[in-house]
Amino acid sequence: xxxxxxxxxxxxIQEYADMLLxxxxxxxxxxxxxxxxxxxxxxxxxxxxxxxxxxxxxxxxRQLTIKKSNENIKNTIEKAIRILKPASDKKxxxxxxxxxxxxxxxxxxxxxQVITNLIKNSLTAVEPDSGKIEVIVDSLPTEIKINxxxxxxxxxxxxxxxxxxKFYQVDASLTRERGGSGLGLAICKGIIEHHGGQISVHSVxxxxxxxxxxISKESDEQVKSPLNSA
Numbered sequence: 001x002x003x004x005x006x007x008x009x010x011x012x013i014q015e016y017a018d019m020l021l022x023x024x025x026x027x028x029x030x031x032x033x034x035x036x037x038x039x040x041x042x043x044x045x046x047x048x049x050x051x052x053x054x055x056x057x058x059x060x061x062r063q064l065t066i067k068k069s070n071e072n073i074k075n076t077i078e079k080a081i082r083i084l085k086p087a088s089d090k091k092x093x094x095x096x097x098x099x100x101x102x103x104x105x106x107x108x109x110x111x112x113q114v115i116t117n118l119i120k121n122s123l124t125a126v127e128p129d130s131g132k133i134e135v136i137v138d139s140l141p142t143e144i145k146i147n148x149x150x151x152x153x154x155x156x157x158x159x160x161x162x163x164x165x166k167f168y169q170v171d172a173s174l175t176r177e178r179g180g181s182g183l184g185l186a187i188c189k190g191i192i193e194h195h196g197g198q199i200s201v202h203s204v205x206x207x208x209x210x211x212x213x214x215i216s217k218e219s220d221e222q223v224k225s226p227l228n229s230a
Contacts, residue, residue, distance in 0.1 A: 003054040010050075013043045052183040056166060059190035066107045066194045068218070073104045073111075073144065077135050080115035087123055093131035095119060100137040104144055105218040110191045114199075117184045118148040118211045125152025125209065143197060143214045154205040163201055164189040188213070 017040035019025060021033060028036070058064040074097075081095050088095050115135065122133045131151065138145040155163070166186040185199075192199045196216035203209035
């Protein structure tokens with residue numbers, strides 16, 4: 001109920017921001033466009049954090065809906081990359097994938113959510129113009145392994161063990177440059193575990209990070225997790 005009430009006023013804010021930016025109500029100056037874009041971006045960030053809170057609560061209550069079907073994992077990865085193309089273009093960072101064609105029993109929307117979250121993290125870690133992000137799929141005997149690799153700032157070894165805990169921030173200071181709820185990786189972990197897989201990280205400070213997760217190769221065409229009640 002709280003997340004719904006928080007999210008409701010954000011909808012008209014985003015819609016009117018889009019309407020103003022489209023200039024249907026009149027021409028805008030460059031400065032006006034910049035300011036309205038900030039309004040839109042801030043409302044989208046708030047909406048995303050509220051969604052994270054809702055998903056985290058559903059995971060805790062074992063109510064997160066997972067709807068699996070046999071779909072090409074290549075399409076799921078391409079969708080995630082496409083969603084973040086405007087952000088990567090803005091930083092002039094190339095996102096590539098090895099485009100493996102493979103039918104996997106998974107919830108495409110939820111796995112897209114995981115990959116998008118990992119790529120977002122990489123986008124904050126890499127430098128503009130020189131940053132590189134790769135999504136690499138490895139097909140193993142009983143599972144597939146998806147790696148999101150970047151050449152960014154890396155994560156200190158002492159902080160890697162807590163990355164998948166709720167509300168954990170690598171930089172917990174009040175002046176931290178990177179925002180976020182601290183829930184994204186915890187949600188990723190829950191989604192992957194619902195797919196019978198595991199998620200991990202390998203990172204060297206100032207050399208980059210690779211987040212990897214596995215998805216079990218199941219044969220049933222459509223499965224709904226027994227943990228779900230909604």
